[in-house]
Each structure stands twice: as C-alpha cells, then as structure tokens.
Amino acid sequence: MSVFHRFANPNRFLKLTNTVLPWISGLTVFSLFAGLYMAFFTSPADYQQGESVRIMYVHVPAAWMAMFVYSSIAFASVCALIWRHPLADLAAKASAPIGAGFTFLALATGALWGKPMWGAWWVWDARLTSVLILFFLYLGHMALMNAFEDQERGNRAAAVLAIVGFINVPIIKFSVDWWNTLHQPASVMRMDGPSIDPSMLWPLLIMGVAFKLFYLVVLLIRIKSELIEAKLRKYRRALVDNT
C-alpha cells in the first residue's frame, strides 16, 4: 500500500507523469503500428472465416479494454471510498469516457463481424446483452459524477454504482460458458492456455498491449487536466472572495 500512498500525492504524481508520458506514448505508437502490420500482413486468413477474421484484432482488444477499464474504475472507487485517496476519484472520472469508447467499439466492431459471420448485426444473447449493459453502466457513471452540485456527492454516488456494477464483469467473462450463444468461447484467456495459433495470437496480444498503453496515456493526461481544473476552481474562488 505504501507505493500507492507515495504516488497518491498529486505533486509527486505530476512529476512522475511528466517523465514517463513521452516514453509510454512512444511505446504506444510503436506497438500500435507493429500490431497493425502483423494483423494485416503476417497473420493468415482464417480457414472458416476468411479475411473477416482481421476484425478480431480490433474487436477483441477493445472488448478486453471495456472490461479492464471498468475493473480499474471499480478498484479506484474502492480506494476512493475506503482510503479517500485524492487521485482515486480523479482516476475513476478520467477513465469512464475511455471505457465507454472502447465498449462502444467492441459492440460496433462486433456487429460488423456478426453480420457476415452470423447473418445478423445483433442478437439478444447473454454476451452481447451483458456488454450492452456495461456500456450503460459507463454512461450512468459519467452522468452520476456530474449530477450533483457538490462534486464530492457525485463522486461517491458514482463510486457506489461502479462497485455494485462490477458484478457484470464476471458475468460478461463467463456468459459464453453459462448460456447458449452464437459468440465463440474464450480462446486466449483459458485455464489450459490459448487455443489460437501463434500467427494470430501474437498480433492480437500486441494490439492488446497497444490499447492498454493508449488507455494509460489518455488516462494520465486526463488526470493531469483534472488536477489543473481543481487548481483553477481554487483560484476562481479566491478571486471571488477578494472582490
């Protein structure tokens, strides 16, 4: 926990952010281009799905991010409610739009993949429905944070929603095992190891890393921005008090 406490200090956080941001940004661009190159040029077409399988390299990482970002928000919310970390609320607030964006991408690219493979843009099965619920949870979280005059109350309400809504994450993960579905079961994160060929697994994993790094870059910039906004509010209040 002491590590968290160290970096929960906003000034130390800003200093660290400014040093690591250029490096993470460079890594993000590099892994994104490496992943895209492999997705289009080194990975083969699927023996059943043909070239449409290339949608996987954006669809699956986007879906991983949808769940990863939500889990991060739930974790930050726990830290915010229990330890009152000054940065935890900011991290949750800054994450929500990014997670919503990735969830939208998972749904949209899924529809674009579903149409040629299943013959339908959308089916109301457990996997698709639970991800749609995840999307609404993100929207609800964003709305709640800004719904109160008192930011503190908004933060707390949104944190409670994020924690309660976390029950949806394992439901999404295991929905393909628990219910009948058109969606294919897990082929990477399995107890017995990935069942997907390395020529497809590598570009998928690299794209996954690239998306995660992208999240980190945008998250850090957004938290930085939030910290400046807090300072601005303080200044404005001081100006009003002086006049």
Add this chain to the structure above:
Amino acid sequence: MDQLTTFFSMGSYGAYVWPSYLLTAAVMLSLLLTTLQRLRRNQAELAELESLKTVDKQQELQEKAVRS
C-alpha cells in the same frame, strides 16, 4: 495494382473489415484529441490566472513601497 485491389477487397469482406478499423481509429483519435484540447485550455487558463496573481502581488508591493 491487382495486389492492392485484392488487399482492399479483403476476400469480399472489405465492407466489414475497413469500417471496423476506421471506426476504431476515429474513436481513439477523438478521445486523444479532446483530452489534449482540454489540457491545453486548462493550462492556458491557469497561466493567465497565475500571471494575474503575480501582477496583483507586484501592485501590492508597489503600493506598500509608496506608502512607506
């Protein structure tokens, strides 16, 4: 040329593959750009307020100097 056409047709799945990638690029870029724009705006406003503060301080000091 033929190779390019084959590449873009994506085995006749081009109408599904390319929109997927374009949409992903659009969403990620707009997330990044709106975030950067907000940071710039906040930084500019902060710089302005801080310059105001220093001007205020200078005035205060000058007034004090005049009075004494």
